[in-house]
Amino acid sequence: MTELSKSEAAINEPSVASPAPSSFLEVRDLKVHFPTDDGLVKSVDGLSFQLEKGKTLGIVGESGSGKSVTSLGIMGLHTAGQYGKRKAQISGEIWLNGTELLSADPDHVRKMRGREMAMIFQDPLSALHPYYTIGAQIVEAYRIHHNVDKKTARKRAIEMLERVGIPQPDKRVDSYPHEFSGGMRQRAMIAMSLVNNPELLIADEPTTALDVTVQAQILDLIRDLQKEFGSAVIVITHDLGVVAELADDILVMYGGRCVERGPAEKVFYEPRHPYTWGLLGSMPRLDREQQERLIPVKGSPPSLINIPSGCAFNPRCPYADVPKDNVTRTVRPELTEVGGRHWAACHMSQEERERIWTEEIAPKL
C-alpha cells in the first residue's frame, strides 16, 4: 500500500471506480498474475506509485522482480494480442491523465499507445522489425496517430532522427535496422517512441544491450529529450547507476512488490530496506577510494509461484531474525513512511534500520 490512506483503499470495492487522482500517472494496487501449468505466477502483486509530468521514476530490481511486467501492464500489452486460453489476470487501477486504463475500452487504450504513452525496449535489434527500414517504421508510428500523407510523415521521421543525434538522417532514414550500430538503433528506437510527443515514456532497460561507452550517451539523450518534451519517464533497470543518472524518484521492487520507494537521494543515501542495502553493496563504484570486493545479495530471486511467506526477502535477508517472534516469516510487511515521501516495507524498527545502515552498511560501501 502507498500513502493512499488504507481506509480509503479498503472502503472502495474493486468494482467501484475510485475518484480520478490528481497525479499524471497513478498506479493503485496493480496485480499481474499469469496462470501456468505449475501454478499462478504472481509477477506483480500489489504495486502502487504516482508519477508527475516532467519527472522520472526509476524502477529497480533483479530479473523477475516484476519490473518489465509492470511496464507492459501500464502499456496494456499483456491483454493486447493475447491468443490462446491463458490470459494474464490483471487487477488494480492505472490512471493516466484522468483515464483508468484497465477498465477503459481496449481500442481506446490502443489509440493511447504510442501517442500518449510510448515505450523504449531493451534490445533495439530485436525490437525493430528487421524487414522494414527505420524510416518506414517511424513513419508508420506517426501515421497511426496523425492523419498525414507519407511525405509529411517522412519529413517528421527525418526530423526526429536528427533530433536524437543520428548523422545524415535524410540518408539513414532508408536504412534497415541491421545497418545501424547498437547505439544508433537505440537512438532510432527513441526517435520512434517520441515521434508522437508522448506524455509518458517508459524505458525498459534502455541501455542494457548497449556498449558501456554508448550507455551514457543514450541516458544523456533520454534526459535531454525529457526536458525538451516535458514528459513523464519511467526507467526500468537493474542498474542503479542508470537511475542515479536519471531518476527523481526510485522504486525498488522485490518479488513483485515495492519494498522501498522515495526520492533518489533518500534511497541512495538513507536507504531503509535491507534489499536496497544489498543492491547498493553489489554496485561497483568508482568514487570510493578503497575498492573492496563487491558484496552480492546472497541467494536467488524468489519463485513467483511460491513467494516466501511473511517478508518475501526473508530467506536472503541477513537481518531476518532481528525482529521478534519470527514475524518476518509470518507477516508480510506493509510500506510505512520512514521520512518525507520515503517508504519502506520492513519489520525492523526505524531506529534499528538507521543504526544498521549508518554503523554497518554505509561504512563498507
Add this chain to the structure above:
Amino acid sequence: MLAYLIRRLFAAAVMLVVVILVIFSIFFLIPKWAGVDIALSFVGKQADPASVEGVREKLGLSEPIYTQVWMFFKGIFAGRTYSSGGDVVHCSAPCFGYSFKSEQAVWPVLTDRFPVTLGLALGAAVLWLVFGVAAGVLSALKRGSLWDRGAMVVALSGVSLPIYFTGLLSLAIFSFGLKWIKAEYVPIGHSFTGWLGGMILPWITLAFLYAAMYARITRATMLEILGEDYIRTARAKGLREQVVIGKHAMRSTMTPILTMLGMDLGALIGGAVLTETTFSLPGLGQKVLDAIKNQDLPFILGVVLITSLAVLIANLVVDILYAVIDPRVRLS
C-alpha cells in the same frame, strides 16, 4: 539488390551446368562403369544387333567422354544430329534426347504435356497457399482452441493420407456418386470451363496434401513470430491487431513458406505422378510413368532434366523473392 541478383543468376547458371553434368553421369557414365550396354538400353531389349550398333553410333557412345558431354550440352542449347550411315535424325534445340524406340524427339512430347502439369501444380499451389496459410494463421491465433485442434487433426490426416486414397475417394463421391463433376481432362484451349471442371478434383486432392503441410508450418512459424520483440513494438506503437498480424507478423511468416513453396512447386512441375495417374491427366508425371514401364530411357532422361530445370528456376525465383522480403538476405 542488383549485385545480389547478378550473383544469384550466376550461381544458377553454374548450378545448371552442374545439374546437366550430374544427369549425364547418371545416364551415361555410371551405366558404362557398371558394364551396362547403354545403346542396348536405349533401343530396348528386343532390338536386333544392327539397330543397337546404329544407336551406338548415333549417340556417339564410342567417342571419348568429353566429346559425349560436349554433344549432350550442344544438343540442349543448339540441337544435334544423330546419324549412322545414311540414317540421319535431326533433333533441334533444345534437344532433350531422341527416343529411337518411338522414333520421336523428347522435347516436343514434353512440351505437349507440360501445360497440363503446370496448370495442375499452379492451381493446386494457389489453393493450398490460400487455405493452408489461412488455417495456419487462424490456428496460431486461436492456439489451444477447438478450431486449432480440429484444424491440426485435419492437417495431420491431410499429410498422412496418400493421394491415391483421397483422390479415388473424391472421384468416387463427386464424380461417380453425386455426378457433380465429369472427371476428364479437357485442354484449356478447347473449353475453359471444361478444363476447370476436369482440374477441380485433382487440384483439391493435391492441395489437401500440401495445405496440410503449409498449415502446420504456418502455425509453427506464426507462433514463433508472435513471440518476437518487434511484434510487441508494433503493438506498443498503437497499431491495430489486424495490422500487427497481417503486416508485421505475416511478412516474417512468409519467408519459410516461400522456401517450401519453391521446392514443392519445382518438384511438382516435374510431374505430379500420383495425382496425374489417379485422375488420368496427360501430364509429365503420367508420361514418366509410361516411359519407365516401356523402358524408354530418353523420356526418363528428358523428364529428369526438365524437373531439375523446374526446381532450379523455382529456387531462383524464391531466392529473389526472399531478398525482396528480407533486406538482410541482400547482403550476404
